[in-house]
Amino acid sequence: MLYGLVFALGTVALLGMVYLQSAVYLTHRVDGILNTEADALASSPPQEASQRIDAALALDGEKTSVFALLSPTGAWIAGNLQAAPPGLSPGGRPVEIAPTPSFHANARLIARTLPSGDELVVGRDVNQLREIRWIIASALIWSGILIILVGLACGTALSIGPLRRLRTLQAAGRDIAGGNLKRRMPTSSRHDELDMFAGTVNYMMDEVERLMSEVKGSTDTIAHDLRTPLTRARAQLHRLGQGPTIQPEDIARVTAEIDEVLERFRALLRISELEARERHASFARAELTGIVDQVVDLYQPLAEAKGVKLSVGERRWATVEADPKLLFEAVSNLVDNAIKFTGEGGAVEVRLGHDPARPEIIVQDNGPGIPAGERTAVLQRFYRGERHRLTSGSGLGLSIVTAIMRLHGFELVLRDAHPGLEAVIACRTQELAF
Amino acid sequence: MSRILVIEDDVETAEEIASCLSAAGFEAEQCLDGARGLELALSEPFDAITLDRLLPSCDGLQVVKTLREAGLETPVLMVSALSDVDDRVSGLRAGGDDYLIKPFAPTELVARLEVLLRRHRRAGKAELSIKAGDLELDLVSREAVRDGRRIELLPMEFQLLEFMMRNAGQTLSRRMIFETVWEYYFDPGTNLIDVHVGRLRRKIDLPGAPSLIKTERGVGYIFSAP
Numbered sequence: 001m002l003y004g005l006v007f008a009l010g011t012v013a014l015l016g017m018v019y020l021q022s023a024v025y026l027t028h029r030v031d032g033i034l035n036t037e038a039d040a041l042a043s044s045p046p047q048e049a050s051q052r053i054d055a056a057l058a059l060d061g062e063k064t065s066v067f068a069l070l071s072p073t074g075a076w077i078a079g080n081l082q083a084a085p086p087g088l089s090p091g092g093r094p095v096e097i098a099p100t101p102s103f104h105a106n107a108r109l110i111a112r113t114l115p116s117g118d119e120l121v122v123g124r125d126v127n128q129l130r131e132i133r134w135i136i137a138s139a140l141i142w143s144g145i146l147i148i149l150v151g152l153a154c155g156t157a158l159s160i161g162p163l164r165r166l167r168t169l170q171a172a173g174r175d176i177a178g179g180n181l182k183r184r185m186p187t188s189s190r191h192d193e194l195d196m197f198a199g200t201v202n203y204m205m206d207e208v209e210r211l212m213s214e215v216k217g218s219t220d221t222i223a224h225d226l227r228t229p230l231t232r233a234r235a236q237l238h239r240l241g242q243g244p245t246i247q248p249e250d251i252a253r254v255t256a257e258i259d260e261v262l263e264r265f266r267a268l269l270r271i272s273e274l275e276a277r278e279r280h281a282s283f284a285r286a287e288l289t290g291i292v293d294q295v296v297d298l299y300q301p302l303a304e305a306k307g308v309k310l311s312v313g314e315r316r317w318a319t320v321e322a323d324p325k326l327l328f329e330a331v332s333n334l335v336d337n338a339i340k341f342t343g344e345g346g347a348v349e350v351r352l353g354h355d356p357a358r359p360e361i362i363v364q365d366n367g368p369g370i371p372a373g374e375r376t377a378v379l380q381r382f383y384r385g386e387r388h389r390l391t392s393g394s395g396l397g398l399s400i401v402t403a404i405m406r407l408h409g410f411e412l413v414l415r416d417a418h419p420g421l422e423a424v425i426a427c428r429t430q431e432l433a434f
Numbered sequence: 435m436s437r438i439l440v441i442e443d444d445v446e447t448a449e450e451i452a453s454c455l456s457a458a459g460f461e462a463e464q465c466l467d468g469a470r471g472l473e474l475a476l477s478e479p480f481d482a483i484t485l486d487r488l489l490p491s492c493d494g495l496q497v498v499k500t501l502r503e504a505g506l507e508t509p510v511l512m513v514s515a516l517s518d519v520d521d522r523v524s525g526l527r528a529g530g531d532d533y534l535i536k537p538f539a540p541t542e543l544v545a546r547l548e549v550l551l552r553r554h555r556r557a558g559k560a561e562l563s564i565k566a567g568d569l570e571l572d573l574v575s576r577e578a579v580r581d582g583r584r585i586e587l588l589p590m591e592f593q594l595l596e597f598m599m600r601n602a603g604q605t606l607s608r609r610m611i612f613e614t615v616w617e618y619y620f621d622p623g624t625n626l627i628d629v630h631v632g633r634l635r636r637k638i639d640l641p642g643a644p645s646l647i648k649t650e651r652g653v654g655y656i657f658s659a660p
Contacts, residue, residue: 252652259652262537266621297590298616301629329620336626400620 004155008148015140023133027108030124031094034110038122041067046116050078066107066123074119081121084111090119096126106130165194173201181209222268226261233257267396274326274403286324288359288427289315292350295331299339307344310335313351318359320427322408327361327425330404333397334363334423342367342420359427366420375414401425436481436551437461441471441497442513443489447536451484451513454540460547468492472500480508482547482554487514487525495528502529509550513538522619541605541653548604549614556600564599567659569638569646571599580638590615591634598647598657607654631655 044052053067057080068079076082080102088095090113097107109123168186175183184205185198236254240246296312303310320327331350338348342365353360370378379402398412405412405425415422438460442448448464455462463480465471468489475483475497483501487494498510512530514521522533531550534543564571569580576592578585587595593615598606608627613619631647639645648656 255652259539263621265537266535270620298622298626301633302626305629305632325618328618332618332620332622336622 004152007151007155011144011147011151015144019137019140022136026129026132030108030126030129031110034094034108034122034124037065038110038112038120041120041122042112042114046114046118049114049116049118049120053078063103064105064125066103066109066121066125068121069114070119070121072117072119077118079121081109081123084119084121085109088121097123162194169194169198176205181205181212222264225264229257229260229264233261264396267400271396271399271403274400274407277407282323282325283321284324285319286322286327288318288320288327288352288361291324291328291331292352292361295328295335296350298332299335302336303339303348306339307346308339308342309347310339311347311349313349313362313364314354315352316354316356318352318356320359322410322427326404326407330401330425331361331363333401334425337397338363338365338367338421338423341365346420353424361425361427362422363424364417364420364422366417369416369419369421370414372416378414379412435459435461437463437479438547439471439475439478439480439483440464441468441475441483441489441494442486443467444486447486450540451543454544455547458544458548460544468494468497472497475501475506475508476504482509482511482551484511484513484543484547485530487512487516487521495524498525498529507554509547509554511543511546511550513543539607539653542607542610545605545607545654546610549601549606549610552601552604564596566599566602566646566657569599569659571596578638581640585637587634587637590630591637594630594634595638598655602657602659605650605654605656610654 041049041052041056050069053069056065056067066079066081068081068084069077070084071077074084081100082102085095085097088109088111090111092111094108094110097109099105103123103125105125105127107123108126108129109121112120112122114120165186165188172183172185184202187195187198187202233254236250236257240250240254243250292312292315296310300310335348335350339346342348346365346367348363348365351362351364353362378398401412404410408427410428411426413424413426415424438455440448440451440455440462442451442464443466445466448466452462452464463474465474469492471483471485471489472492474480485494485497489497494512494514498512501508501510509531510529512525512533513536514525514533515536525533531553532546534546561573563573569578571578571592573596576587576589578587578592578595594611597611597615608622611627611631612622616622635645635647638647644660646657646659648658650656
């Protein structure tokens, strides 16, 4: 609407300028001719003036000129104009007059005072000029009206499409706000601003939906995980209550069950704490080789105790922008998992990727690996695969790693190592994909 | 008998801390309010303070800051449900000596207090070596000698042994060990500390003799000289 108005105003202004310029130009030309004629007459000897006027009038076959010589009192001496019209003064602005009995057309007049004191009036028929002006004006008005009409029609036609798309976007937005998280903004193949906007909203909605489903899934998982040790603890307490004496070992057993619950809570809190953390809060240049060496040092005795060969593989010096302690925690969790699931006689290798531009920390084991179908699921928050249920610990190690990855914008990739599992921390920021 | 001031606004928790301190042979004084706690700490002599991080009337951080500004060096163990590294750092930076996260085992609290008290008593004394029975840890050459036999220690093993010997007779939880020796504040999980302690044991223990490091089931370890 606003654009239409601006367009119409612009057209009117443009055409107005064209009209004004051409009208002014034509009038100037007439005035120039009048001045030349007046100069020519004024320069002739005074006694010849009236004859020259008569001669000029006689020559003017088309009757387009006005000449008059008036005495200083205004009395007619010669020419085809009986008296000076009001407003016409010698040397003043040109005056236009209506047709008179002696001159049957509109005329534009100028006046001069001759050296003899008489007043010379020179004029020209301006009907032609007026007609040209009118032709120009009407041509401009009609073309203006046409331009505005066509412009409005095109504008409306062009905006109907986007408007309709905007309406569907609005409808989709209302639907989503109403709770339908599965709904997405419609996109076209045009890749224009609306599509970019819809793409951003859809990406946002994917995240929201993922989070919502994870929260739902995690509530079930947490409830299940906590119920088991609590039920066991309750049963043991019940048994203790019925028995005649209480042995310290019995208490220790119940305490161990409760400790397991607390440990899981701690892990859950750790995850939510990591997720609530502000990104870049304690980021620094983290040196990856140092982290790898330290983690291997920390886990070497554990690996030996479990009969697992833990080694550092190829490692090219690389640094990334990260929280070194958190990165250490993430790698620790991966190594811990690898040792846990590889078992006696297995081998775990920690190494860095080849490409310094895309640093990767790789923890590879030759254990049973994770079935392809479960590989993406284990990366979800709070997901615990079947294999986790058989082992001790909070079982939330991978969830903690995922939370740390998300905090950094890094990515955890699980690959089949034939045999075993290759867990890769890809230290590159994930691009938003639209 | 060491006097401990317990500043904790939750009555249940305060009772639990106090009773478990009493059981460990401490004299505990409870205080449910930060401002009042600060007043007590400044007016009466205490050997250590346990301080809740979130208190009504006066924040725990403010209490410890004020204490330190007043020149009081009493060891402060901060207890908090906030476990983020940043919270821990801000707690320690304000002047806290250690940071314990709720929920905690009572034994863990006592253990940490003992370590703080020892460290406080030891402060200012320059040592060249630590001795426990026939085991001597040379702090300069960073090696251990037991019964005249030199024992090679890896840097981490040395630090682990130093921490245990300094707190001999004191129960040390796995978490405390991990936080103090490795300076990481996450859950190391699967008996990671156990294997490190096991490895240290094999190095310092004499064959046939009982271990210098005893396992406290479900809690942690105690170093005790024979």
